[in-house]
Amino acid sequence: MNQAESILSLRDVEKTFAGHCAVDGVSLDVARGEVVAVIGPSGSGKSTMLRCINLLEVPDRGTITVDGTDLDTSGTVSARDLTQLRRRVGMVFQSFNLFPHMTVLRNISLPQERVLGRSRDEADRRSMELLERVGLQQKADAYPAKCSGGQQQRVAIARALALDPEIMLFDEPTSALDPELGLEVLAVMRQLADTGMTMIVVTHEIHFAATVADRLIVMADGRILEQGPPQQVLDDPQHARTRTFLSAIKDR
Amino acid sequence: MKSAIFSDWAEWLPRLLDGLWVSVQVTGLSLIIGLAAGLLLALAAFARTRLLTWPAILLVEIGRGMPALVMLQLVYFGLPSVGLTLETYAAVVLALSLTTAAYTSEIIRAGLRAVPDGELEAADALGMSRGDVMRFVVIPQGLRIALPTLLGFAILIFQISSLAFSLGLPELLSQAYSIGAATFRYLDVLTLAGLLYLAVTIPAGWLVARFERRLSRHLTT
Amino acid sequence: MDVLPIIVAAIPVTLGVTAASFAIGAVLGLALVAGRRSRWTVVRGLSRSVVEVLRGIPPIVLLFIIFFGIGSGALRMEPFQAAVIGLGLVSAAHLSEVYRGSLLAVPKGQFEAADALGLSRSTTSARVIAPQAFRVAMPGMVTWAISLLKDSALVSTIGVAEIMSVTNQHARSSGDGLMPFILAAAVYIAIGTPLAIWSRWLEKRFARIRKAA
Numbered sequence: 001m002n003q004a005e006s007i008l009s010l011r012d013v014e015k016t017f018a019g020h021c022a023v024d025g026v027s028l029d030v031a032r033g034e035v036v037a038v039i040g041p042s043g044s045g046k047s048t049m050l051r052c053i054n055l056l057e058v059p060d061r062g063t064i065t066v067d068g069t070d071l072d073t074s075g076t077v078s079a080r081d082l083t084q085l086r087r088r089v090g091m092v093f094q095s096f097n098l099f100p101h102m103t104v105l106r107n108i109s110l111p112q113e114r115v116l117g118r119s120r121d122e123a124d125r126r127s128m129e130l131l132e133r134v135g136l137q138q139k140a141d142a143y144p145a146k147c148s149g150g151q152q153q154r155v156a157i158a159r160a161l162a163l164d165p166e167i168m169l170f171d172e173p174t175s176a177l178d179p180e181l182g183l184e185v186l187a188v189m190r191q192l193a194d195t196g197m198t199m200i201v202v203t204h205e206i207h208f209a210a211t212v213a214d215r216l217i218v219m220a221d222g223r224i225l226e227q228g229p230p231q232q233v234l235d236d237p238q239h240a241r242t243r244t245f246l247s248a249i250k251d252r
Numbered sequence: 253m254k255s256a257i258f259s260d261w262a263e264w265l266p267r268l269l270d271g272l273w274v275s276v277q278v279t280g281l282s283l284i285i286g287l288a289a290g291l292l293l294a295l296a297a298f299a300r301t302r303l304l305t306w307p308a309i310l311l312v313e314i315g316r317g318m319p320a321l322v323m324l325q326l327v328y329f330g331l332p333s334v335g336l337t338l339e340t341y342a343a344v345v346l347a348l349s350l351t352t353a354a355y356t357s358e359i360i361r362a363g364l365r366a367v368p369d370g371e372l373e374a375a376d377a378l379g380m381s382r383g384d385v386m387r388f389v390v391i392p393q394g395l396r397i398a399l400p401t402l403l404g405f406a407i408l409i410f411q412i413s414s415l416a417f418s419l420g421l422p423e424l425l426s427q428a429y430s431i432g433a434a435t436f437r438y439l440d441v442l443t444l445a446g447l448l449y450l451a452v453t454i455p456a457g458w459l460v461a462r463f464e465r466r467l468s469r470h471l472t473t
Numbered sequence: 474m475d476v477l478p479i480i481v482a483a484i485p486v487t488l489g490v491t492a493a494s495f496a497i498g499a500v501l502g503l504a505l506v507a508g509r510r511s512r513w514t515v516v517r518g519l520s521r522s523v524v525e526v527l528r529g530i531p532p533i534v535l536l537f538i539i540f541f542g543i544g545s546g547a548l549r550m551e552p553f554q555a556a557v558i559g560l561g562l563v564s565a566a567h568l569s570e571v572y573r574g575s576l577l578a579v580p581k582g583q584f585e586a587a588d589a590l591g592l593s594r595s596t597t598s599a600r601v602i603a604p605q606a607f608r609v610a611m612p613g614m615v616t617w618a619i620s621l622l623k624d625s626a627l628v629s630t631i632g633v634a635e636i637m638s639v640t641n642q643h644a645r646s647s648g649d650g651l652m653p654f655i656l657a658a659a660v661y662i663a664i665g666t667p668l669a670i671w672s673r674w675l676e677k678r679f680a681r682i683r684k685a686a
Contacts, residue, residue, distance in 0.1 A: 329650025
């Protein structure tokens with residue numbers, strides 16, 4: 001894949017926590033509109049890598065390029081660059097992290113008003129549009145506590161989308177959910193992939209990875225073990241570690 | 253005999269109620285001033301620069317570490333030697349405000365810290381500025397979490413206001429004591445004063461407990 | 474500064490009042506919490522009322538009732554006795570609340586498991602519940618000890634010659650109202666701070682144990 005068409009690239013990104021190397025020199029290019037699924041055993045560094053992309057974890061070394069803008073992470077990143085980066089990269093968390101003291105609508109509108117400077121009307125209009133897209137317009141005035149986990153996660157997706165990001169990061173978005181609630185979240189993500197959104201999804205949902213992702217990445221020990229088209233990786237894994245990991249989830 | 257006690261009580265009651273009113277006043281004023289200062293101290297202690305954090309924490313620890321009685325005497329007898337002489341009433345309000353600020357800032361800080369990290373991360377990931385995160389996410393929730401404890405403290409500072417007796421402020425305990433000194437009926441008049449304190453603190457305690465239950469129900473479901 | 478030796482000399486009195494009141498409170502508090510968990514509604518209600526009254530009344534008012542009220546009439550009392558009785562009663566109420574909270578923190582499954590094993594009620598209490606509850610209660614008990622240390626300053630008002638009392642006397646006689654009180658505050662903080670650190674350490678250790686379990 002050549003540099004010109006990639007919207008995101010990581011170069012030799014490294015992150016160490018208290019002597020433990022969580023991400024060990026990862027390089028990665030993602031094309032505009034590509035959907036990348038990342039799997040791997042827990043502790044393999046997949047979440048940390050994802051959090052390095054929007055600098056929730058600041059890497060110790062390496063470069064992150066979003067749509068032509070380089071961020072050298074070994075120095076200090078200015079607040080302006082950080083805001084710029086986060087406007088363009090949306091993130092969805094395992095634990096939803098909605099603001100419990102605000103209604104669903106306020107959760108989605110407030111960041112638009114504060115970060116993009118939209119008026120309240122404008123922001124609310126956009127929020128309602130997105131709520132409709134995730135099928136929750138009737139929940140606009142409810143508080144998060146009155147929504148199921150699946151509904152909260154769909155609201156969280158709408159909240160991230162409201163800032164019109166170019167890339168969406170998903171950090172195990174269904175891991176905290178009962179299976180049937182996970183499905184409604186996956187459906188929203190599938191729909192989002194169909195619209196051409198660039199997505200990086202850390203997940204344990206092999207079926208989602210196989211059917212929606214353009215590329216599957218397997219991580220272990222902070223490195224990319226192998227990657228390729230999902231069917232190929234799943235049917236014909238090259239590494240013994242990949243095989244062990246895949247049989248462990250498939251045989252469950 | 254019994255009716256004699258009650259007729260005495262009826263005779264003392266107006267003076268004691270006057271005293272109670274003074275107690276309530278200084279409590280209220282100290283809470284208003286002290287809470288505002290406590291919030292500022294909590295925000296300073298929560299800040300990212302040590303330049304703000306350390307002095308704030310030091311002040312709070314000193315304020316909480318000394319007995320309220322020492323604070324009262326220090327303000328009333330000590331400040332004149334640095335050129336600031338206050339009337340009794342003002343000295344009591346200032347001392348109780350300082351004590352309130354120290355305690356409430358610690359309560360508020362604990363509330364701010366109790367806001368889940370995940371929400372702060374989400375706000376960061378959305379590109380919200382540090383100031384916005386404090387204003388829209390941390391402070392509203394932190395204060396709500398701290399509210400029951402703050403109300404509990406309000407009851408405590410009402411009790412503490414009785415120490416103003418030592419400076420001669422004519423609050424409830426002073427009134428009771430001086431009636432006792434005049435009549436030698438200490439037990440009767442002090443018991444009556446105790447009942448008046450209880451008439452405020454016990455129902456207030458119930459209300460706080462009920463409020464706390466309602467609040468926790470609202471947040472967990 | 475010449476007041477410092479006088480204050481230091483009064484430290485044992487402050488510690489004595491604090492320790493004696495704490496000891497009385499620790500024992501009476503057990504009785505109160507037992508009462509609150511009693512089978513009989515009357516005992517439960519009575520214990521609860523005692524706790525509410527003792528926690529609701531300002532400690533200085535209680536001290537005055539005991540020393541000037543009761544002490545001037547039927548029962549002659551030394552200031553020290555009145556001080557320890559008053560603060561001991563207040564401590565009993567607060568410590569019973571600490572005990573109660575720690576008992577609530579012992580998981581229900583522990584009672585059920587002990588029942589299922591056929592342990593008697595007293596064995597269950599003494600061998601299973603109390604050790605666990607005590608560990609939970611420790612930080613709260615130390616926190617109360619710190620409050621009590623500061624509350625002990627109140628007994629200066631009934632004439633016990635502890636830190637606050639000698640400080641006040643010196644301030645009056647020397648006409649210096651600033652330095653003595655600053656030094657007194659420093660002494661209270663110097664005694665209280667190690668206790669506060671200990672309490673925080675206990676709390677952290679308990680949180681770690683609970684996490685590991």
